[in-house]
Amino acid sequence: MSKQASEVAQGLAKQKGRTLSAIVELQIEQDIIDGLYRPGDRLDEEELAERLSTSRTPIREALRKLAAIDLVTIQPRSGARVSRPNMAQIIELFEVISALEGFAAKLAATRATDEQLAAIIAAHDTCEELAVSGDAKAYFDANGVFHRAIWTAANNLMLIDQITAVDKRLAPYRRQITFHPGRKQDSQSEHAQIARALAERQPEIAEKAMQEHVMILSDDALQLARDLRL
Template identity: 50%
Template sequence: MRPLRQGVGSGGDIGRNRRGANRARHRREALRALASTGLVDVRPRVGATVSRPTVSEIVELFEVVAELEAFATRLACQRGRDAPVDAIVEMHTLCRQQAETRSADAYYEANTLFHRSIWIASENTVLLKQIELLNRRLSPYRRTITFNPGRTQSSEIEHETIVNALVRKDAAAAGAAMRDHVMILSEDVLHLARNLKL
């Protein structure tokens, strides 16, 4: 048995060791959560690194998100409840207002709220979670592209088309408009990659 040093009780070392173990456990859990979203690659005995998807992987992610958001938009139309559609119209108005401020951050947040209001209106929590998961991976690219010169105005016209189809309860038109809207972002990623020579 090891003698105690002066001023250190037997519980002090144990408490410190537990806190250290808890921190390590929390770090492992956080890394696992990040790895599950694809934001981090965890390799046993090597460590964790931030993942860097290729341009083709980013485009593929946009293709999947475009289909999921189109599906959410069709479901929102089919559910046809007035309150969620009113919330979508309200978020569209907020987007237009933020576009006029020319604040990239404010517009990005309003744009996210607009899209999220449609996912919520789909009333499908599994779909909502999948879209959110994929959008976490795409958010750095969406943020870069969303407030490019001219893109905001185009985006608002596309949003208007989506909203009008939702209000008319035209699920096919609303879904197609959303798919096209999101796929344009993948084209913008390709354009950005060519300019940056990625």
Template identity: 40%
Template sequence: MPLAVMSPRTGPTAEARKRVTRAEELRLQIADEITRGRLPPGTTLDETALAARFGVSRTPVREALRELAASGLVDTRPHRGAVVARPSLERLQDMFDVMAELEALCAGLAALAMTPAERRQLDLLHTQMGEMMRAGDFAAYREANEQFHTSIYAGSHNDYLVEITLGTRRRLSPFRRAQFHALGRLALSHREHDQVVTAILRGQRDAASAAMRSHIGIVHGAYEQYAQTI
């Protein structure tokens, strides 16, 4: 399924975009290795070694580690480099609590503000994700899942809310991605999405907010369940 890409009026140079893309790829890959237990807490993350491993300069590695530190997956110390860490249960709970409220607000506003075209696109994406789920296409579903949530943020038609929600999701993305490894998670995720979509399409603000808040809470629980297995 092709993902829509919006072009900014003015943007960074091609080299800057390429560097950002590399940093993002590194962030996701290193985050996956940490959340799947391949890089346990306390492991030293040497910038030079990582740059050599991935065939990049140290700049995108440094950017990736900075992002991971914001998620609590990396601890950076002056003159001691970076080491793998894990946020405390309390810290992670706080992050998910805020995420749940932000996304609930987005879903509630989207139920009122989404245009007919936006509602059709959301419904179509949800249908396509059902096909991915039934096919067991983990990678495609995970990619589409980000677009699903982003579409709901955009549907709120509140630019500031979108900005802070995306920022919070970025910090939580390693844990949200990891939770899909929990047994049966794709089917459950799609079922939870169905409740959100149904409420939005019916224009039911309170129901949409409640469904999204519940969904994010379940995502957190699924991650904790998965984390106990690694």
């Protein structure tokens, strides 16, 4: 885990106007989302401090912030670990995000500007191409763009914050899902249904379609979590 991260860390040019604490926070968060640190991994303060060439103070502040959004779990006098939700909690998180993303789709159906709608369609088209030709990683990224385009079209920044927060916690599990064979095709037809509902400005249909789309991911994620012996 240390080699690659270390190099990334060295590349951290001291950014202006940002505190070390904030830079460290972003770095650790990204490492967790990227899977460099996996759920359950210990996050030793001194080790991190050395790796990121700072004192423990900014590390501690960063860990506290990550703990506040539940990406990290701190046991008093024992230390920080990457949070490892159990199966029940993963299901619950997917339920929450399905509700939030469903709501986003519902709002988007009535509020999306023409440009925002166009962006959604464009993202959908990209997914379509990559579903056939591209590699799994590319499709995963394109999928993210599609979803975020819908969040944006809801025109509610607080909602985006909220979805993003939950999304981060699910990242370690959600990441691998689209790699499953056959899933891409299914996902595409679901996306198509959602995109159509949005284009036709049908809030209820868009909401329901999105909710179901997300909950199907939940099943896959659970399978994955099971494979990882959670």
